[in-house]
Amino acid sequence: MAEEKMTRDEALARQGYRHACHVMLYGDSSAKLFGKIPIKHIVLMQMRFDGLLGFPGGLVNPSEETLEAGLSRELHEEVGVAVRVGVDDHMSSCVSSSCPRLITHSYIKKMTEAELKEIERAAVASATDHGLEVLGMVRVPLYFLKKGGGLPYFLSHSFISNSRAQLLSALRHCRLLSQGELKEAVRQAEQMRRTHSYITLAQPHQSC
Amino acid sequence: MAEEKMTRDEALARQGYRHACHVMLYGDSSAKLFGKIPIKHIVLMQMRFDGLLGFPGGLVNPSEETLEAGLSRELHEEVGVAVRVGVDDHMSSCVSSSCPRLITHSYIKKMTEAELKEIERAAVASATDHGLEVLGMVRVPLYFLKKGGGLPYFLSHSFISNSRAQLLSALRHCRLLSQGELKEAVRQAEQMRRTHSYITLAQPHQSC
Numbered sequence: 001m002a003e004e005k006m007t008r009d010e011a012l013a014r015q016g017y018r019h020a021c022h023v024m025l026y027g028d029s030s031a032k033l034f035g036k037i038p039i040k041h042i043v044l045m046q047m048r049f050d051g052l053l054g055f056p057g058g059l060v061n062p063s064e065e066t067l068e069a070g071l072s073r074e075l076h077e078e079v080g081v082a083v084r085v086g087v088d089d090h091m092s093s094c095v096s097s098s099c100p101r102l103i104t105h106s107y108i109k110k111m112t113e114a115e116l117k118e119i120e121r122a123a124v125a126s127a128t129d130h131g132l133e134v135l136g137m138v139r140v141p142l143y144f145l146k147k148g149g150g151l152p153y154f155l156s157h158s159f160i161s162n163s164r165a166q167l168l169s170a171l172r173h174c175r176l177l178s179q180g181e182l183k184e185a186v187r188q189a190e191q192m193r194r195t196h197s198y199i200t201l202a203q204p205h206q207s208c
Numbered sequence: 209m210a211e212e213k214m215t216r217d218e219a220l221a222r223q224g225y226r227h228a229c230h231v232m233l234y235g236d237s238s239a240k241l242f243g244k245i246p247i248k249h250i251v252l253m254q255m256r257f258d259g260l261l262g263f264p265g266g267l268v269n270p271s272e273e274t275l276e277a278g279l280s281r282e283l284h285e286e287v288g289v290a291v292r293v294g295v296d297d298h299m300s301s302c303v304s305s306s307c308p309r310l311i312t313h314s315y316i317k318k319m320t321e322a323e324l325k326e327i328e329r330a331a332v333a334s335a336t337d338h339g340l341e342v343l344g345m346v347r348v349p350l351y352f353l354k355k356g357g358g359l360p361y362f363l364s365h366s367f368i369s370n371s372r373a374q375l376l377s378a379l380r381h382c383r384l385l386s387q388g389e390l391k392e393a394v395r396q397a398e399q400m401r402r403t404h405s406y407i408t409l410a411q412p413h414q415s416c
Contacts, residue, residue: 033257033340042339047346049241050353051361117332120344124328131250132241136328136346138255139339145258153259157365158400192366193401 004095011093011103012062020096021071022057022163023085023107024170027116033143041176042116043140045167046078046123049133054160055167056134057107067105078129079137080122085109091173098161106166108174140167142176148188151177155189211370212303219301219311220270228304229279230265230371231293231315232378235324241351249384250324251348253375254286254331257341262368263375264342265315275313286337287345288330293317299381306369314374316382348375350384356396359385363397 011019026043033039048054056078060070068085075083089107096102111119123137124130141150155164168186171177177185219227232251239247256262264286268278276293283291297315304310319327331345332338349358363372376394379385385393 029339031339039339047344049349050357051349051359051363051365052357053365117339120332120338121329124325124332124345130328131237131239131247131325131347135349136255136344137332138344138346141257141259141343149258149260151259153366155259157259157261158361 006093006095006103008067008087008090008093008105011105012067014103017095017101017103018099019060019062019067019070019103019105020058020099021060021067021074021105021107022055022166023071023075023083023089023109024055024167025079025083025109025111025116025119026170026174026176027111027113029113037143037145039143041142042113043142043167043171043176044116044119044137045140045163046137047135048160049135050160051135052158052160053138054163055106060105068107071105071107078123078127078134079119080125080127080130081119083109083111083119091170094162096161104162104166106170108170110174142171144181144185148192151181151185152188152192155185156192211305211373214301214303214311216275216295216298216301216313219313220275222311225303225309225311226307227268227270227275227278227311227313228266228307229268229275229282229313229315230263230374231279231283231291231297231317232263232375233287233291233317233319233324233327234378234382234384235319235321237321245351245353247351249350250321251350251375251379251384252324252327252345253348253371254345255343256368257343258368259343260366260368261346262371263314268313276315279313279315286331286335286342287327288333288335288338289327291317291319291327299378302370304369312370312374314378316378318382350379352389352393356400359389359393360396360400363393364400 029039029042031039058074071085089109091106091108093105096104143150234251237247237250253261266282279293297317299314299316301313304312351358
């Protein structure tokens with residue numbers, strides 16, 4: 001479904017809309033899977049209370065706080081540490097195609113590998129939402145394994161609202177993957193989702 | 209696809225098969241989501257390196273170690289702490305329907321809420337597989353929210369091999385959910401997977 005995009009200022013000028021802010025926290029990594037497949041980048045998402053995957057964040061009331069202050073507050077509850085998100089981290093705003101009268105604001109923030117690891121630690125050790133609104137943080141695989149493993153399998157999961165589109169858009173925006181790689185991953189994911197309604201996947205040795 | 213079930217001893221007597229052992233770590237919880245929806249139970253799964261959901265564990269070579277010693281070794285790598293799994297925790301063994309000449313062994317181990325939280329902490333703080341073979345631990349929602357949120361949404365994700373069937377079987381075995389609840393969750397999950405190939409879900413207020 002096509003979404004109505006607008007600037008941050010245009011979004012804030014709209015009357016009678018609720019606002020939700022979410023952020024993709026990401027960074028570079030030199031780690032190698034099985035000592036040979038470069039991980040390259042870490043991108044954090046979370047398993048939400050409703051069983052869907054999404055980005056950290058939540059509803060913000062701009063009459064009470066700025067979008068970024070609200071997002072930082074939500075982040076603190078969900079990842080257990082203070083993460084300062086600013087106007088410069090704003091990527092896009094659009095009217096939600098799935099929630100009535102909701103504008104979703106998407107942010108991207110680059111961090112170091114050590115900072116991202118600290119967030120993962122705090123998310124289970126000190127976050128007030130752990131085990132409640134958040135069921136766990138996960139890293140998004142950005143590589144491609146044989147038979148679809150990696151990003152295509154990941155994209156075949158179920159995501160909240162437009163968060164899957166936000167992920168793809170952010171990966172393209174940050175040039176973490178090429179347009180061609182993203183298109184191919186989406187194609188494989190959708191084929192998998194269509195054809196494996198009850199999932200029994202043939203796996204290469206290492207995946208079993 | 210129907211799976212060929214057997215006892216642990218029958219499985220070990222088979223020649224020319226590889227063996228994979230996985231465990232469902234679970235426990236009771238008194239926590240309430242939004243202060244009102246009882247969580248009741250914690251069940252741990254993980255996001256795997258290939259982008260699929262599954263249980264902790266891996267391949268074991270019974271000529272070198274017992275199934276349980278091998279499973280405990282794999283667990284230590286994946287969850288960062290020693291978890292003793294014994295023969296008494298064995299639930300079922302069956303020939304894999306998706307991997308050639310593989311027997312999968314399923315275990316269940318009940319722990320306290322504090323022990324499960326310690327595993328979640330160690331999984332990101334000290335596990336050698338964190339960020340490599342394991343992209344994150346997640347809790348399985350066992351409750352039902354409006355419009356399918358909770359277990360049905362969770363079951364609509366993509367799982368490795370027979371791990372989704374193992375989850376359902378273990379939930380029934382441990383009486384964490386009734387047969388009727390499980391059937392309804394599966395029905396909703398499969399409908400969702402069939403109809404939302406490109407997922408844009410209409411959500412109630414709290415889910416947006």
